[in-house]
Amino acid sequence: MDMNEIKEIFFQECEEQLAELESGLLKLNDGDRDPETVNAVFRAVHSIKGGAGAFGLDDLVSFAHVFETTLDCVRSNKLEPTQDVLKVMLKSADVLADLTNAARDGGSVDEARSRTLIRELEALANGETPAATEAPAPKPAAAAPKAAAPAPVVEKPAVNDEGFQPIPFSFGDFDEEPAAHYVPTCQILFKPKKDLYAKGNEAVLLLRDLSRLGEMSVYCDMDALPTLDKMNPEEAYFSWKISVTTDKGEDGVRSVFEFAEWDCDLDIHTIEEDVVSEATDDEELPMQPVPFDLSILDDGGSVAAEDEPAVIESDAAAAVAAAETASKVAQVASRAADNAKAAAAASAASAAQANQAAAAGQTIRVDLDRVDRLINLVGELVINQAMLSQSVVENDSNGTSSINMGLEELQQLTREIQDSVMAIRAQPVKPVFQRMARTVREIADITGKSVRLITEGENTEVDKTVIDKLAEPLTHMIRNAVDHGLEMPEKREALGKNPEGTVRLTAKHRSGRIVIELADDGAGINREKVRQKAIDNDLIAADANLSDEEIDNLIFHAGFSTADKVSDLSGRGVGMDVVKRSIQALGGRISISSKPGQGSVFTMSLPLTLAVLDGMVVTVAGQTLVVPLTAIVETLQPEASAIHSFGASQRLISIRNSFCPLVDVGRILNFRNIQANPMDGVALLVESEGGGQRALMVDAIQGQRQVVIKSLEANYTHVPGIAAATILGDGRVALILDVDAVVAASRGHSLRQDISLAATG
Amino acid sequence: MHGRELIAFRIADQEFCVNVMSVREIRGWTPATAMPHAPSYVLGMINLRGAVLPIVDLSQRLGMKAAEPTDRHVIIVAQVGLKVVGLLVDAVSDILTVTDENIQPTPDIANEAEKGYARGILAMEGRMICLIELDSLFPHTESEAA
Known part of the structure; x- marks a missing residue:
C-alpha cells in the first residue's frame, strides 16, 4: 500500500466523518442533547484533524483544530449549543468539507470565509466560556x-x-x-x-x-x-x-x-x-x-x-x-x-x-469494480439458467420430471442471488440529502429567506450510480424551490404563514422504483405569468386552451427557460428542462403539482438501478431491439386513414387531431432501404429530449421485460442510434435503441454523419 | 533468439497465423446480432459470457470473399489493444513454435493492403503461412473509444 492509497482511504473516511458530523449537528439543531451526539460530532472533527496532520494538510488541521476547540466547549458544557452556535458550526462543517475536497482535488477554498468562521468559532470558544480561565491550571x-x-x-x-x-x-x-x-x-x-x-x-x-x-x-x-x-x-x-x-x-x-x-x-x-x-x-x-x-x-x-x-x-x-x-x-x-x-x-x-463503524453496522469497503464483476457474472448465470430451462422444455414434453423441478429451484435461487447482488450496490440516499441541507443553507443566506429543510426516508436505498447522478438535478430544484418558490419572510408573515419556509425532501420506494418528492410551502406556480411567458416565447398559441396541469408542465419545456429572461419571474423555470433531461437520462420521470399560495410538489420517479432497464422488446426488419420504456408515451396500431403523406418521403400520423411525424426505425438504422408500410407495423409514440413527439414505426412488439444493460463501447465503438446492448433470454445480443438519437436523426441529421463510423479503417 | 508460439488458421485456401498471446479462446460460430451502420466485415455482436463481442469476418477484412458462416466455422477470440474481438475463420489448423529467423519478410510484390497487415511469412513443411499483425487490422477505431 503506497502513500496515495492510504491517503485515498483517509479521504474516504473523511467523507464518512463529515456525514457523521453534519447529521450530528443537525440532530443537535433539532434539540437533541444526548452527550453521545456531541461526542460523535467531536470525534468526527478530531479524526479528520488527526488524519490530516499525518498527511501534512495544514489548512485542514488548523481549521479542524479551531472547530474542535469550540466543539470541546460544547462537550464540556461550557458552551450551550444554541441555534446561533449551531449555525456557525454547520457553516464550519461546510468549510471543513470544502477544505477536505480542496486537499483531495487540489482546488482552492474561500479563504475569507474560513477565516471569518475561525474567528467566529474562537469567539464562541473564548467569549462564552468564562470557565476556561478559572479552569484546571492553577497558575x-x-x-x-x-x-x-x-x-x-x-x-x-x-x-x-x-x-x-x-x-x-x-x-x-x-x-x-x-x-x-x-x-x-x-x-x-x-x-x-x-x-x-x-x-x-x-x-x-x-x-x-x-x-x-x-x-x-x-x-x-x-x-x-x-x-x-x-x-x-x-x-x-x-x-x-x-x-x-x-x-x-x-x-x-x-x-x-x-x-x-x-x-x-x-x-x-x-x-x-x-x-x-x-x-x-x-x-x-x-x-x-x-x-x-x-x-x-x-x-x-x-x-x-x-x-x-x-x-x-x-x-x-x-x-x-x-x-x-x-x-x-x-x-x-x-x-x-x-x-x-x-x-x-x-x-x-x-x-x-472504521472499527467503530463496523461495530455499529459491520461494513466493509469493496472496490466497485469487483461488485460490478459479480453482478455481470450473476447476470450471466440468469441468462444461462434461462437457456437451460428453455432447452429442457424443448426436449422434455412431460413437465413433471425431476430435472424440471430442479430447474425451477435453480431459477428461484438465481433470482435471489441476483437480487442480493444488486442490493450490494444499493446505498441510502442520505449523503445526497445531507448535501441538500447545505445547499438550502447557502441559498437561504443569499436570498435572505429563512428556510427549514425537512428530509424523510433518507435510508431509502438506491443504486450508487443513481445516487451519484441525483445530486445535480436535486440541487437545481432545491435552489429553485428556495429562490423562486418561497416568499420573503415579511411577505409570508403578511400572508399569515410561518415566516420560516419549509422545504420537504422525501424518498420512498414505490413499485420497484424510488420516488423522490420535493415540496415547498411557497407561492406555487404563477400560472398567468407562465402562460404569458410561453405565449411570448411562441411555445403555445395565444388562444390555446390549456389545463392548469398543462401550464405547470410548461416550465419543463426547453424553450421556456432562458435563465436571464426568466429570473424576474416569481414562479419557477430556471433550467427545469435541464433537470428534466437529467432525470430522464437516469430513466426517470418528473412531474409537478402546484397549488397557488400553498406551494408546489415535484415528484421524481427513478429506477432503482442503472444496470437494468425496463424495455419494450420489438422486432424491426428481422432484428430484435429494445426500446426504453421511459421514453414511450403510448403504442398504437396505425389506421390507413390516420397516415398522411407529407412532401416527398415524410409521413405524418394523426393522433387525436395533432400530427406527428412517422419515423421508420428500420430505415434510420439502415436495416432496410425502403420505408415499411405503416399499416403492417406498430407505432410507438415517444417523447424525446426537447419535448418533441415522434411515432416510431416498428414491425411488431414482442413484449415488455427488464434487461441488463451491456456496454457496446467496451469492445466495439459507439454506434449512432444505439444506446447500449443487452442479452436476451435466448442468449442472443439485442440492441437498445437510443430514442433521442433516432428522433434527432429523423429531424434531418443523418446518424452516419454524427460520428466517424466504427471500423472504417 | 527465443521461440514464440503462433496459432495458425485457415481462410479459404490460405493459411494465416497470429501470436498465441493475443488469443483468449476459440469457440464455435453462433449467429450474431447485426449492427446498424457497421462496415460489411463486422458481422455483428455475440454474447460471450455476458460481454458483448463484435465478430469480424476476417476473410472480408483481409480483402477476400465474404464468408458464409456455418456451424463448422470457428471464432478466434482475440485481444486487440484494450478490446476483445471475435475473428471468424474457417478452421484453426495448428500451433507453431517459431523463432524470428523462421519468419521471412513480406515479399514486395504485395500491394499496400497486404503489406498493412502482414508481418511476414513462414515456410512450414511446404506450406506458406502469413503472420498477421492484429493491431494494424483494427487500428485507431478500436482504441479511440476506449
Missing part, C-alpha cells in the same frame, strides 16, 4: 517559565534514539502545600487498553477532566513502552498513577471515566488527606515531576494555539513524527511526552473509527 502563566527550567535535564533522554524516556509530570503545583481543610484524596490507577483509544477516547482528555475536580498529581508509567522498532502505534503502553484531592469523592472521579471504564484497568480508592503526601512519597517517583502547563492540554485555553496547533496537536503523525517533535520541542519536554501519547492515541483513534 497557567507561572507554569511556562517553570516548564523551561527542568527542560535541559530532560532533553538528553528525550532525544535518546532508544525511544522515549519517561517524563513524569504533575498537574497543578506539586510543591504547593495541600489545603489545610480536610478534603479526601483519591488514588487512581488508570491503565488504558488498546480499545480505549480505538473508541475515540483519549487519556489526555480524561486526565484533564480529572484535573477539574481538584488538585491533582500524575505519574505516567512508561515502562511498558517498547523501542520504536517494536512499537505498535495502535497499542496502549502507558498507565497513569493519579492522585486527586477533590470534594467530589470517589463517585465524582468514577464519573470521569464513565465512558472509558470498560476499556481500561481502573483502580480507585479514597485515602485520607494527610496520607496523601506519604503515599506519594512511598511511590518514590523515579524522577521529579515536571510542572506541567495545563493550558497546553486545554484546547480552549488562551495559550498560543494559533502558533503551534500543528505541533501540539498533530496527533496522528505517527510515533516517528512525535519523536522528531520531541527533539524539536524539547524546551517543553513534557509537551513531547504528551505528544507521543497523543500520537499513539489519535492514530489508533482514526484508524479505529
Whole structure:
C-alpha cells in the first residue's frame, strides 16, 4: 500500500466523518442533547484533524483544530449549543468539507470565509466560556517559565534514539502545600487498553477532566513502552498513577471515566488527606515531576494555539513524527511526552473509527469494480439458467420430471442471488440529502429567506450510480424551490404563514422504483405569468386552451427557460428542462403539482438501478431491439386513414387531431432501404429530449421485460442510434435503441454523419 | 533468439497465423446480432459470457470473399489493444513454435493492403503461412473509444 492509497482511504473516511458530523449537528439543531451526539460530532472533527496532520494538510488541521476547540466547549458544557452556535458550526462543517475536497482535488477554498468562521468559532470558544480561565491550571502563566527550567535535564533522554524516556509530570503545583481543610484524596490507577483509544477516547482528555475536580498529581508509567522498532502505534503502553484531592469523592472521579471504564484497568480508592503526601512519597517517583502547563492540554485555553496547533496537536503523525517533535520541542519536554501519547492515541483513534463503524453496522469497503464483476457474472448465470430451462422444455414434453423441478429451484435461487447482488450496490440516499441541507443553507443566506429543510426516508436505498447522478438535478430544484418558490419572510408573515419556509425532501420506494418528492410551502406556480411567458416565447398559441396541469408542465419545456429572461419571474423555470433531461437520462420521470399560495410538489420517479432497464422488446426488419420504456408515451396500431403523406418521403400520423411525424426505425438504422408500410407495423409514440413527439414505426412488439444493460463501447465503438446492448433470454445480443438519437436523426441529421463510423479503417 | 508460439488458421485456401498471446479462446460460430451502420466485415455482436463481442469476418477484412458462416466455422477470440474481438475463420489448423529467423519478410510484390497487415511469412513443411499483425487490422477505431 503506497502513500496515495492510504491517503485515498483517509479521504474516504473523511467523507464518512463529515456525514457523521453534519447529521450530528443537525440532530443537535433539532434539540437533541444526548452527550453521545456531541461526542460523535467531536470525534468526527478530531479524526479528520488527526488524519490530516499525518498527511501534512495544514489548512485542514488548523481549521479542524479551531472547530474542535469550540466543539470541546460544547462537550464540556461550557458552551450551550444554541441555534446561533449551531449555525456557525454547520457553516464550519461546510468549510471543513470544502477544505477536505480542496486537499483531495487540489482546488482552492474561500479563504475569507474560513477565516471569518475561525474567528467566529474562537469567539464562541473564548467569549462564552468564562470557565476556561478559572479552569484546571492553577497558575497557567507561572507554569511556562517553570516548564523551561527542568527542560535541559530532560532533553538528553528525550532525544535518546532508544525511544522515549519517561517524563513524569504533575498537574497543578506539586510543591504547593495541600489545603489545610480536610478534603479526601483519591488514588487512581488508570491503565488504558488498546480499545480505549480505538473508541475515540483519549487519556489526555480524561486526565484533564480529572484535573477539574481538584488538585491533582500524575505519574505516567512508561515502562511498558517498547523501542520504536517494536512499537505498535495502535497499542496502549502507558498507565497513569493519579492522585486527586477533590470534594467530589470517589463517585465524582468514577464519573470521569464513565465512558472509558470498560476499556481500561481502573483502580480507585479514597485515602485520607494527610496520607496523601506519604503515599506519594512511598511511590518514590523515579524522577521529579515536571510542572506541567495545563493550558497546553486545554484546547480552549488562551495559550498560543494559533502558533503551534500543528505541533501540539498533530496527533496522528505517527510515533516517528512525535519523536522528531520531541527533539524539536524539547524546551517543553513534557509537551513531547504528551505528544507521543497523543500520537499513539489519535492514530489508533482514526484508524479505529472504521472499527467503530463496523461495530455499529459491520461494513466493509469493496472496490466497485469487483461488485460490478459479480453482478455481470450473476447476470450471466440468469441468462444461462434461462437457456437451460428453455432447452429442457424443448426436449422434455412431460413437465413433471425431476430435472424440471430442479430447474425451477435453480431459477428461484438465481433470482435471489441476483437480487442480493444488486442490493450490494444499493446505498441510502442520505449523503445526497445531507448535501441538500447545505445547499438550502447557502441559498437561504443569499436570498435572505429563512428556510427549514425537512428530509424523510433518507435510508431509502438506491443504486450508487443513481445516487451519484441525483445530486445535480436535486440541487437545481432545491435552489429553485428556495429562490423562486418561497416568499420573503415579511411577505409570508403578511400572508399569515410561518415566516420560516419549509422545504420537504422525501424518498420512498414505490413499485420497484424510488420516488423522490420535493415540496415547498411557497407561492406555487404563477400560472398567468407562465402562460404569458410561453405565449411570448411562441411555445403555445395565444388562444390555446390549456389545463392548469398543462401550464405547470410548461416550465419543463426547453424553450421556456432562458435563465436571464426568466429570473424576474416569481414562479419557477430556471433550467427545469435541464433537470428534466437529467432525470430522464437516469430513466426517470418528473412531474409537478402546484397549488397557488400553498406551494408546489415535484415528484421524481427513478429506477432503482442503472444496470437494468425496463424495455419494450420489438422486432424491426428481422432484428430484435429494445426500446426504453421511459421514453414511450403510448403504442398504437396505425389506421390507413390516420397516415398522411407529407412532401416527398415524410409521413405524418394523426393522433387525436395533432400530427406527428412517422419515423421508420428500420430505415434510420439502415436495416432496410425502403420505408415499411405503416399499416403492417406498430407505432410507438415517444417523447424525446426537447419535448418533441415522434411515432416510431416498428414491425411488431414482442413484449415488455427488464434487461441488463451491456456496454457496446467496451469492445466495439459507439454506434449512432444505439444506446447500449443487452442479452436476451435466448442468449442472443439485442440492441437498445437510443430514442433521442433516432428522433434527432429523423429531424434531418443523418446518424452516419454524427460520428466517424466504427471500423472504417 | 527465443521461440514464440503462433496459432495458425485457415481462410479459404490460405493459411494465416497470429501470436498465441493475443488469443483468449476459440469457440464455435453462433449467429450474431447485426449492427446498424457497421462496415460489411463486422458481422455483428455475440454474447460471450455476458460481454458483448463484435465478430469480424476476417476473410472480408483481409480483402477476400465474404464468408458464409456455418456451424463448422470457428471464432478466434482475440485481444486487440484494450478490446476483445471475435475473428471468424474457417478452421484453426495448428500451433507453431517459431523463432524470428523462421519468419521471412513480406515479399514486395504485395500491394499496400497486404503489406498493412502482414508481418511476414513462414515456410512450414511446404506450406506458406502469413503472420498477421492484429493491431494494424483494427487500428485507431478500436482504441479511440476506449
